[in-house]
Amino acid sequence: MCIKEKAREYDGETYDLVSDLMGMNAKDAEALEKAYEAKGYKAKIYCNEMYPGIYPKGDYFVYARN
Numbered sequence: 001m002c003i004k005e006k007a008r009e010y011d012g013e014t015y016d017l018v019s020d021l022m023g024m025n026a027k028d029a030e031a032l033e034k035a036y037e038a039k040g041y042k043a044k045i046y047c048n049e050m051y052p053g054i055y056p057k058g059d060y061f062v063y064a065r066n
Contacts, residue, residue: 008063010044015063018043023059036064 006017019032029045036043043064 005061008044008046010063013042013065015042015044015065017061018064019060019062023061026060029060029062032062033064036062041066 007014008017009015018036019029024032026047029047033043033045041064043062045060045062047058047060
């Protein structure tokens with residue numbers, strides 16, 4: 001799966017895609033999210049979650065903003 005969105009909106013703010021365009025695994029995406037947050041960015045992981053709290057198999061995309 002490849003995502004075409006270079007930006008997403010969360011809580012009325014626009015976040016830019018900072019992860020691989022082809023997606024990442026859950027562990028790498030979470031590490032990238034934490035790395036951006038450590039630099040002072042707001043970061044969010046977008047994925048197709050079927051069950052809350054359980055990472056489904058598939059591609060994850062990380063979005064961030066200052």
